[in-house]
Amino acid sequence: MIEIKSLTKTFGSVEAVKNISITVPKGEIFGLLGENGAGKTTTLRMLATMLKPTSGTATLNGYDIQKEPDRVRGELGILFGGESGLYNRLTVAENISYFGELNNMDKKSIQNRIKYLAEVFEMGDYINRHAGKLSKGMRQKAAFARAIVHDPNILLLDEPSAGLDVSAMIVIQDFIKMQHQLGKTIIFSSHSMVEVDKLCNRIAVIHKGSLIDTDTVENLKTKNKSDNLEEIFIRLVGEKQ
Numbered sequence: 001m002i003e004i005k006s007l008t009k010t011f012g013s014v015e016a017v018k019n020i021s022i023t024v025p026k027g028e029i030f031g032l033l034g035e036n037g038a039g040k041t042t043t044l045r046m047l048a049t050m051l052k053p054t055s056g057t058a059t060l061n062g063y064d065i066q067k068e069p070d071r072v073r074g075e076l077g078i079l080f081g082g083e084s085g086l087y088n089r090l091t092v093a094e095n096i097s098y099f100g101e102l103n104n105m106d107k108k109s110i111q112n113r114i115k116y117l118a119e120v121f122e123m124g125d126y127i128n129r130h131a132g133k134l135s136k137g138m139r140q141k142a143a144f145a146r147a148i149v150h151d152p153n154i155l156l157l158d159e160p161s162a163g164l165d166v167s168a169m170i171v172i173q174d175f176i177k178m179q180h181q182l183g184k185t186i187i188f189s190s191h192s193m194v195e196v197d198k199l200c201n202r203i204a205v206i207h208k209g210s211l212i213d214t215d216t217v218e219n220l221k222t223k224n225k226s227d228n229l230e231e232i233f234i235r236l237v238g239e240k241q
């Protein structure tokens with residue numbers, strides 16, 4: 001379970017995240033929906049303990065991001081779209097293995113996990129190639145595999161399918177669904193209504209750092225008397241200009 005409590009981040013005069021409170025129950029896929037600059041990445045970076053909140057806090061599986069960052073990190077798999085963080089001179093398998101070692105996994109479990117991940121992410125052809133030589137889609141899948149080598153309970157995914165071709169996007173989305181079936185708690189951000197509609201139990205619409213609404217996709221559609229999430233989004237955001 002993730003509890004975000006009055007989370008706020010300012011950068012100088014920019015209020016990137018304003019007093020956001022959200023609860024994500026265990027086992028839910030939760031979507032953070034917002035345009036560029038809405039505050040999605042900043043929110044996720046605070047949850048991932050990569051960035052200190054200006055005020056407010058959050059707990060992940062009971063651990064406080066401010067007081068117990070190490071514990072929080074142990075619960076987490078993190079994927080930030082813009083920065084794959086792979087070592088170009090290592091192969092995909094070596095990248096994954098290195099991350100497994102950092103998470104105190106033994107060699108045998110790491111090898112088993114790499115075999116499994118290579119299969120589900122369809123990386124068989126390039127698992128032993130250098131990360132620097134891969135296409136964007138391949139790198140994204142490799143980065144995802146690396147992020148979850150230790151089978152974390154919570155996944156924080158920042159625009160995991162942005163910029164990918166359709167087949168890579170479907171592999172990633174199917175994997176997110178599979179992780180959901182395994183009972184993982186997942187927050188992912190997206191600016192794609194279609195994606196959010198397809199994957200999420202509940203979403204939060206954020207705009208200019210503020211939480212506009214949070215509800216199930218079904219309830220949002222009923223409340224706004226529309227089946228079209230894109231239309232609903234424009235309406236909600238428009239009211240707050």
Ligand SMILES: Nc1ncnc2c1ncn2[C@@H]1O[C@H](COP(=O)(O)OP(=O)(O)O)[C@@H](O)[C@H]1O
Pocket residue numbers: 011014015016034035036037038039040041042043
């Ligand atoms: N390190 C930073 N320094 C200054 N401003 C930042 C920094 N990171 C983000 N911002 C600003 O905070 C706002 C929210 O950014 P971000 O969280 O990246 O939005 P999103 O991920 O939804 O596109 C934007 O106005 C952005 O310019």
Ligand SMILES: [Mg+2]
Pocket residue numbers: 040041042158
């Ligand atoms: Mg972002």
